[in-house]
Amino acid sequence: MTVPAVRIRDLVFAWPGGPAVLEIDRFEMAAGEAVFLAGASGSGKSTLLGLIAGITPCREGEVCVLGTRMDPARPARRDALRAAQLGIVFQLFNLVPNLSPLENVLLPLRFSAARAERLKQDGTDAHTEARRLLDALGLDTGSLTRQVTALSVGQQQRVAAARALIGRPGLVIADEPTSALDQDARDAFLSLLTAECRKSGAALLFVSHDRTLAERFDRQIELAAINRARQAA
């Protein structure tokens, strides 16, 4: 049996001075699994993603990503693990405005030698792979060197997805990536994202409040169902 992409045990989390927002006894995602996580806004979705991404330290309980613990005492190690194994797509404003779309896609390679190494193992190089991903996600080559701000939101989200996927990370986290898109763009983006994740073998944790999207995933989970913390009114 392979290592799970995400494994959470006995997690309790509260922001300083506040009540517990998350109490999760057990949560697991298999390697390569595409999971739809549904929850109303304010239900602690983003907090959970921060804990899994290792940006927020998990003080009580345990969060493991691809078999490695997001150790609260070792921030540099969490950063390195995130750089090597995680791709993250936000709802909006995913891109660094000073960089071209292509440079944005290459960004994770600056911070992780492991990703660059995997590209080499796959027999490709950074630019080729970046162009391949952008092409697969339906971005025309003309857009690659344009100003990021000149791209439509849909195009920006595709660039962000390509950035999340470059160098074959083990886990892609997407936080409401489609909520700023219209119906057609949303369907197209979702198909491309799930297809590319499957192709590269990355697990996908897709968070949204829009349950109509859920059927495209291997599994659907309601955050409220695994979170025992009482939600603040």
Add this chain to the structure above:
Amino acid sequence: MSASLLTLAWKSLANRGVSVALTILSIVLAVMLFLGVEKIRTGVRASFDSTISDTDLIVGARGGAINLLLYSVFRLGDPTANIGWDTYQLIASAPDVDWTVPISLGDSHRGYRVVGTTQAYFEHYRYGRSQPLALSEGRAFDTTHEVVLGAEVARQLDYGLGGFIRLSHGIGDVSFAEHSGHDFEIVGILAPTGTPVDRSVHVSLESIEAIHIGWESGAPPSGQAVRETSDPGTLEPDSITAILVGVSSPIRVLGLQRQINTYQGEALSAIMPGVALSQLWQVIGAGETAFKAISLLVVVVGMTGILTALSAGLNERRREMAVLRATGARPRDIFALLILEAASLAAAGAVIGILLAQAGFAVIARSVAARYGLDLAGGPGLTEILVLGAVTLAGALLGAWPAWRAQRNALADGLSIRL
């Protein structure tokens, strides 16, 4: 890793055109000012030190060394007393003395001091690195009523060869008594030296005697016609103001100085120009230090623009930082990014400032050398390297504050990017 952070920093700066350009501009101007002040300061110092060279001793009536230096070399202040002509001859014929130049002061021409001297002045007076005086036009005087002008005198008063001037009694700016009846022909104009020689009017000792005939009482001669003198030989001076002395061997200088200082026949002072020059510089050097301090402050003020430029954009860049964090940047990468931006701004300002200053010096070096005798030429040296290093380092240090704030924000924001 840091190389790629540097490209990130540069791209971020390139994206913020106007505010970045203005910040760099303020550093450029501050650096140029500092280098300009520094160049002029060292130039003035060098030119001061080279006001007179190769003269081993200056002899005058007993008094302070600085005072003697001021009136004999810098043409400033008043001589305390004169030296008898017989004393001059005694010194001139002393065994260790190689050459002497007598100097007689006390007259002026439109505020410029008149120096009565001999041909020996043009032969032995040296400035800078043993540079002799050179005539840019004409020749040295060889009889009475001929005058050789310093470069500045000729330029300021717009005098040319063949013109006639009159000398005034006393050394005030507005002279009360003119030596009327004595027209001096301009026979020579000296090349610029950047020393007080440029501001001097040179005539022979005999001329000084000739114009003072009948002035023995201290007042202009009255009623009697001024004698035209055709025989300079009869015009031997009674006294002179100072003597420049060249000694045959350097090891004899101290001995001769002691001899002159203890001479019983007349109260004399002999000073070594180098020693007196550095004493004088200690007096006026305080102003120089203040000058340097002010230009340093200008650089500091110019550099605070870095704080403004980086701090102003910090809130708008919170999303950018969160994205960088999400793609794997550590908090210290965020910190380093901001430091690199600050250091790059400072370095760019310093480099451009140094290049522009160099270009500026190159353009004006020729005319400044000709007018003021200051040497501004010469490529970038240790000063420029130090400025580049210090400004870049100071920029990086200034960047620490916004960098720390950016890092703190990034840690607090986590993955949630606020609008």
